[in-house]
Amino acid sequence: MSDQPAAVTVYGAxxxxxxxxxxxxxxxxxxxxxxxxxxEEREKGQAVAAKTGWTAIPITRIGEEYILGFDRPxxxxxxxxxxxx
Numbered sequence: 001m002s003d004q005p006a007a008v009t010v011y012g013a014x015x016x017x018x019x020x021x022x023x024x025x026x027x028x029x030x031x032x033x034x035x036x037x038x039x040e041e042r043e044k045g046q047a048v049a050a051k052t053g054w055t056a057i058p059i060t061r062i063g064e065e066y067i068l069g070f071d072r073p074x075x076x077x078x079x080x081x082x083x084x085x
Contacts, residue, residue: 006034007082011048012058013039019058021070031084033060 008026010033012019026033038045038057049055052066060067062078079085 006032007063007084008033008079009036009061010034010058011036011038011045011061013037015039016057018070022058022060022075025070025072025075029079029085031079 008031010019010022010026012022012035014037023033023035036044048059048061048066052059052068054068056068058069060075062075062084063082065078067074067078076085
């Protein structure tokens with residue numbers, strides 16, 4: 001297993017419907033991702049909120065880009081830029 005962070009990380013919570021949508025979309029595109037449940041890993045959630053300035057979820061990190069919510073065009077563009085699709 002690599003020490004490199006995952007190319008895609010979804011920060012979300014189980015009670016968040018858009019979070020489930022992002023995860024299902026990535027799975028449908030056969031994109032591997034790391035899921036961070038901010039209710040269970042509060043420090044990681046706080047760190048991404050501090051970095052982005054966003055307190056809403058989901059936040060999806062693709063490469064070095066952060067995307068708020070389920071924004072399919074931005075997600076697809078970032079996946080293509082990072083050669084993940």
